[in-house]
Amino acid sequence: MSVRTARTIGPTVPSAYLDDRIPGDSVYAIHLYPPETDNCRSWAATLGLGSAIFVSFGSMAELSSDQTAELALGLVAAGSPFLWVVRSSEADKLPSGFIADAKSKGSLVVSWAPQLEILASGKVGCFVTHCGWNSTMEAIALGVPMVGIPQWTDQKTDAKYIEEVWRVGLWARKGGGGIVGRDEVERCVREIMEGERHDEIRRRAAEWREASHRAMAAGGSSDRNILEFLQKLC
Numbered sequence: 285m286s287v288r289t290a291r292t293i294g295p296t297v298p299s300a301y302l303d304d305r306i307p308g309d310s311v312y313a314i315h316l317y318p319p320e321t322d323n324c325r326s327w328a329a330t331l332g333l334g335s336a337i338f339v340s341f342g343s344m345a346e347l348s349s350d351q352t353a354e355l356a357l358g359l360v361a362a363g364s365p366f367l368w369v370v371r372s373s374e375a376d377k378l379p380s381g382f383i384a385d386a387k388s389k390g391s392l393v394v395s396w397a398p399q400l401e402i403l404a405s406g407k408v409g410c411f412v413t414h415c416g417w418n419s420t421m422e423a424i425a426l427g428v429p430m431v432g433i434p435q436w437t438d439q440k441t442d443a444k445y446i447e448e449v450w451r452v453g454l455w456a457r458k459g460g461g462g463i464v465g466r467d468e469v470e471r472c473v474r475e476i477m478e479g480e481r482h483d484e485i486r487r488r489a490a491e492w493r494e495a496s497h498r499a500m501a502a503g504g505s506s507d508r509n510i511l512e513f514l515q516k517l518c
Contacts, residue, residue: 291509295421295496301404302425302500310400316343317371317396324402327367327392334409334486337366337473338402338428341414345435351463352377355412355433358469364409364477365390369397403428409486410476411453412469415442427493429453429485431472433464452489 299306328336337359341347347355352370356379359366366386370378372395383393399419402408403426413419415432420442423430430453432443443455454472459465476485499506 291513293506293509295425297422297425301400302497319396319398320394321398323394324397328405328407331407333406336407337364337410338408339366339412340369342416345414349377353379354463354466355469356382358466361470362473368393371395410473415439424492425496427489429476429489431456450492
C-alpha cells in the first residue's frame with residue numbers, strides 16, 4: 285500500500301512582501317472594492333513606527349449596530365490613532381458624527397484599504413481583525429500583532445492559534461448579548477500597544493515573520509515542498 289503524505293506551502297502572500305523573487309508581484313489579482321489608497325498613505329505618513337491601530341473585518345463579515353458602536357468606543361478609549369475599514373454597506377451602523385470626530389483626532393475611517401501595504405508600512409502596532417485566514421496569514425508574514433474578534437467558521441480556531449499557539453496577539457472575548465464590549469476592546473488593544481505583554485507579543489510576531497520569510501525563500505521548506513510536488517507530477 286502506498287503512503288500519501290501532505291506537504292505544506294505558504295504563506296501565500298504576494299512575493300514583494302516575502303521573498304521578492306517574482307518581479308511586480310505586490311498585490312492580489314483583484315480588489316473586491318476600490319481602495320482609498322491615497323487617503324491611507326497620507327494618514328500613515330504622519331505616524332511613528334508601531335504607533336497606530338489598523339482595523340478591518342474583511343469583505344464579508346457584518347457587525348451588528350451594537351457591536352459596531354462598542355468597537356468604535358473601545359478604539360477611541362484605547363488612545364492610539366486608528367485606520368478603520370468600514371465598507372460602505374456598513375457605514376450607517378457607526379455612531380452619529382463618529383467619522384468626523386475620529387478624523388479630528390488623527391484617525392481615519394475608509395470604505396476599503398490596501399491592507400498589505402498598510403500592514404507592511406511599519407506604522408501598525410496592532411491589527412484588530414476578524415481572523416479570516418488571509419488576514420491572519422498576512423499579519424503573521426508581516427510581523428504585526430493582532431487582536432482577534434472572530435465572527436464565524438474557522439475564525440475562532442484562528443483566534444485561538446493567535447493567542448495560545450503562535451502567541452502573537454489576543455482573542456477579545458464576548459460579554460453580555462454576545463458582543464465584545466468597549467472595555468474589552470480597549471483592554472486588548474492597550475495590552476498589545478503598551479501593556480505587560482507588549483514586548484513578548486512583538487518578539488513573537490517578529491519571529492513568525494522571519495520564519496515565514498525563511499519558508500518562502502529559495503531552499504526554504506515551502507520552496508522545497510513545491511518543487512517536490514512538481515517533480516512528482518513530471
